[in-house]
Amino acid sequence: MRQSIPAWIRIPVFFLLIVGVLEYFIDSGDNYAFIEFPLLSAVLVVILLFLIAAEAILNAIENVMFQALTPEAKERYMRAQQERIKKYDLKRIYRKLAGTRPISEEKELELDHNYDGIKELDNKLPPWWLYSFYASIVFAAGYLAYYHLWDGENQVAEFEKEMLAAKIQVEEYKKTAPDLVNAENVVLLTEAAELKKGETIYQTNCMACHAPDGGGGIGPNLTDEHWILGGGIKNVFHTVSEGGRAGKGMIAWKSSLKPAEIQQVASYVLSLQGTSPANPKDAEGDIWTE
Ligand code: HEC
Numbered sequence: 001m002r003q004s005i006p007a008w009i010r011i012p013v014f015f016l017l018i019v020g021v022l023e024y025f026i027d028s029g030d031n032y033a034f035i036e037f038p039l040l041s042a043v044l045v046v047i048l049l050f051l052i053a054a055e056a057i058l059n060a061i062e063n064v065m066f067q068a069l070t071p072e073a074k075e076r077y078m079r080a081q082q083e084r085i086k087k088y089d090l091k092r093i094y095r096k097l098a099g100t101r102p103i104s105e106e107k108e109l110e111l112d113h114n115y116d117g118i119k120e121l122d123n124k125l126p127p128w129w130l131y132s133f134y135a136s137i138v139f140a141a142g143y144l145a146y147y148h149l150w151d152g153e154n155q156v157a158e159f160e161k162e163m164l165a166a167k168i169q170v171e172e173y174k175k176t177a178p179d180l181v182n183a184e185n186v187v188l189l190t191e192a193a194e195l196k197k198g199e200t201i202y203q204t205n206c207m208a209c210h211a212p213d214g215g216g217g218i219g220p221n222l223t224d225e226h227w228i229l230g231g232g233i234k235n236v237f238h239t240v241s242e243g244g245r246a247g248k249g250m251i252a253w254k255s256s257l258k259p260a261e262i263q264q265v266a267s268y269v270l271s272l273q274g275t276s277p278a279n280p281k282d283a284e285g286d287i288w289t290e
Contacts, residue, residue: 019044096127
């Protein structure tokens with residue numbers, strides 16, 4: 001192993017292997033483990049230094065052993081070494097991949113026609129190009145079979161699947177997200193379905209004090225344009241969420257209703273504006289204008 005692969009390949013490959021294994025086994029969430037745990041980076045640096053040191057020591061041992069060889073053995077060893085170095089010579093690898101031949105061999109490539117001194121060379125296609133091309137043909141066959149013979153998922157189907165998954169995620173998020181709606185960003189809902197939900201919440205929680213039609217009882221009349229704590233969706237949302245003045249009997253509903261529900265019931269309350277309840281309580285507070 002060590003004999004045939006040079007150090008400049010061996011050390012990085014070995015090091016990356018270690019990093020990869022650590023990344024795989026250490027649970028570091030979305031981040032890389034060595035970023036999440038700075039100590040790990042330090043350990044990795046030590047490992048790298050250790051690898052280099054081990055390399056140096058092995059080299060030194062090799063040197064000592066080399067000195068102990070007979071002259072013929074030294075000769076043989078050197079030749080083998082040379083062969084090995086040649087195999088991993090970057091320039092040689094590049095030339096092989098590019099398929100170029102040195103200028104000195106140009107004569108062999110020349111085609112036998114000559115147009116007023118313009119000659120043509122018959123260069124072979126560069127191997128990297130040729131093999132990529134073959135690979136693309138193989139890939140195309142697989143692609144064709146997967147999508148057109150076996151009915152693989154096309155873009156539209158993939159898109160729809162992802163949208164569906166995203167929709168489920170959004171619903172999940174909405175279930176647990178506490179502060180999507182608050183007194184600052186709340187808007188008045190006008191859709192019948194939302195107001196219907198608001199009405200249900202109102203009839204369950206609020207009508208005992210504000211009367212089923214909002215006319216008022218223990219709590220103030222919610223149908224007139226007078227407001228103690230301010231009208232408009234933002235104020236009403238705030239009152240329902242945080243409660244009325246201390247000791248007046250209107251509790252903070254944020255502990256039992258979700259923000260979205262408070263928005264619904266507040267919108268429903270405001271939809272009662274201008275209706276005529278059966279037993280309206282006298283107006284309290286000031287006339288509200290935005
Ligand atoms: C236990 C009785 C009681 C219940 C139940 C109750 N309220 Fe009230 N509500 C009151 C009282 C009392 C006030 C006046 C608070 C104050 O003066 O500070 C009030 C005030 C309000 C106001 C402010 C009115 C204004 O003039 O500024 C709104 C809006 C309101 N309630 C909505 C609701 C809604 C919506 C519910 C149901 C989720 C609800 N209330 C449930 C007793 C109640």
